[in-house]
Amino acid sequence: MKRSAPSGHHLVRASLAATAAIGSLLTVSGCVLFEGRPPREQQAAAPVQAPAQQVRARERVEKALELEQGGDTAAALAELSRAIQDNPRLTTAYLSMGEIHRKTGNYEAMETSYAQASRLEPNNFDAVYGHGLALQLLNRLSDAIREYLRALQIKPNDRDANLNVATAYLQLGEAQQALPYARRAMEVDVEHGPGRVNLGAVYAALGRHREAVLEFEAAANRMDLTPELLLNMADSLGKINRHREMANTLERLVRERPSVGAWERLGFARFKLGEYDASLVAFREALKLDPRYYPALNGEGVTLLNQWLLSNRADDEARRNGIAALRRSVQIYPSQPRIVELLSRYN
Numbered sequence: 001m002k003r004s005a006p007s008g009h010h011l012v013r014a015s016l017a018a019t020a021a022i023g024s025l026l027t028v029s030g031c032v033l034f035e036g037r038p039p040r041e042q043q044a045a046a047p048v049q050a051p052a053q054q055v056r057a058r059e060r061v062e063k064a065l066e067l068e069q070g071g072d073t074a075a076a077l078a079e080l081s082r083a084i085q086d087n088p089r090l091t092t093a094y095l096s097m098g099e100i101h102r103k104t105g106n107y108e109a110m111e112t113s114y115a116q117a118s119r120l121e122p123n124n125f126d127a128v129y130g131h132g133l134a135l136q137l138l139n140r141l142s143d144a145i146r147e148y149l150r151a152l153q154i155k156p157n158d159r160d161a162n163l164n165v166a167t168a169y170l171q172l173g174e175a176q177q178a179l180p181y182a183r184r185a186m187e188v189d190v191e192h193g194p195g196r197v198n199l200g201a202v203y204a205a206l207g208r209h210r211e212a213v214l215e216f217e218a219a220a221n222r223m224d225l226t227p228e229l230l231l232n233m234a235d236s237l238g239k240i241n242r243h244r245e246m247a248n249t250l251e252r253l254v255r256e257r258p259s260v261g262a263w264e265r266l267g268f269a270r271f272k273l274g275e276y277d278a279s280l281v282a283f284r285e286a287l288k289l290d291p292r293y294y295p296a297l298n299g300e301g302v303t304l305l306n307q308w309l310l311s312n313r314a315d316d317e318a319r320r321n322g323i324a325a326l327r328r329s330v331q332i333y334p335s336q337p338r339i340v341e342l343l344s345r346y347n
Contacts, residue, residue: 057087061096073100091120091127098130107137118147125154129161141168159188163195166202175205186215193223201232209239227257234265243272254282260289264296271303276310279303294329298339301325305346323347 060083068076077100083093098113111134117127132147148165155161162185169178182199189195200215216233223229230253237246247269253262267282280303286296304322308315326343330336 053086054090057083057090057093060086061090061093064093064096068096068100073104076100089120091117091124094120095126095130098134102130102134102137107134110134111138123154125151125158128154129158132161133164136164136168141172144168145172157184157188159185159192159195162188163198166198170198170202170205173205175202178202179206191222193219196222197229197232200236204232204236204239207239209236212236213240213242225252227253227259227262231261231265234262234269238265238269238272241272243269247273254285258285258289260286260293260296263289264293264299267296267299267303271299271306276303276307280307292332294332294336297325297329297332298336301329301339302342305342319346 060079064076064079064083067073067079077097080093080097080100083090084097087093094113094117098110098117101107101110101113111131114127114131114134117124118131121127128147129151132144132151135141135144135147145165145168148161148168151161152158152165162181166178166182166185169175169181179202182195182202186192186195186199196215196219200212200219203209203212203215213233213236216229216236219229220233230249234246234249234253237243237249247266250262250266250269253259254266263282263286267279267286270276270279270282280300283296283299283303286293287300290296301322301324304318304325308319308322311318313319323343323346326339330339330343
């Protein structure tokens with residue numbers, strides 16, 4: 001089974017999951033049809049399949065894989081269903097079915113298939129790991145962590161299981177719990193860029209931004225510069241007052257993949273550097289993409305009020321426009337006591 005770490009797990013400032021879109025940082029209610037394991041006597045009572053049925057079931061799995069590789073997933077799933085009818089205890093049929101459901105985005109069916117596979121073979125790493133992955137894709141994070149920890153009992157040094165359990169803890173806001181697993185994933189494969197990004201995101205969530213920057217920089221030397229990586233790096237650079245590097249990072253991002261978040265962060269970096277005209281341009285570029293993005297409205301408002309103060313309070317148009325931007329921000333998101341205080345002070 002080809003495994004990939006949740007993409008939710010390359011997480012940005014606005015919302016820690018990642019992530020996680022699982023499958024590449026990032027972004028992602030399931031229906032469990034099997035609850036608990038059947039009693040041992042029930043397992044023992046399962047009918048023994050005739051050798052011919054077992055052989056036919058295995059042949060059906062092989063045929064299903066050929067069909068799936070040829071792009072006919074519906075026929076592949078039908079063949080796997082027939083294999084399970086021939087041999088209901090054929091774990092590979094459930095694993096193959098679960099993987100097809102993963103690729104097609106049917107995560108509830110994926111969870112059902114992997115849950116059954118892991119019940120049939122509780123010590124099968126791929127079955128247990130796949131079940132954890134399905135649960136994480138369904139955002140059932142506590143259940144996913146439980147399964148990942150089971151998988152790590154089977155293979156303690158599996159990179160992806162360590163990476164994903166760290167990501168799940170991070171999605172739950174439990175960065176301290178995530179840290180040992182994020183470190184372990186990186187130690188298992190020091191050249192894995194996404195593992196470095198994940199460790200950096202954990203450090204950032206813990207407020208350890210110098211360490212976070214080191215991990216993001218290491219990741220940048222090992223993988224393509226994704227928007228998630230650049231945004232994370234820029235945020236941590238800002239937290240340690242490296243605003244020139246923050247701005248340079250974001251300038252690259254808005255050239256290649258402009259986004260409302262990238263423009264707003266660039267506006268912040270330019271403001272901190274005292275480049276107020278450039279800051280105002282960046283905030284307004286963000287608002288062109290999303291007029292209701294209140295952090296950019298705050299940035300515009302504060303920058304305009306700053307221009308008013310720098311004019312010895314002569315530029316009244318800047319004050320009026322700044323107040324209007326802040327009022328609009330509070331209308332969109334009222335719970336902003338610092339912005340409310342600014343309005344009461346300068347209105």
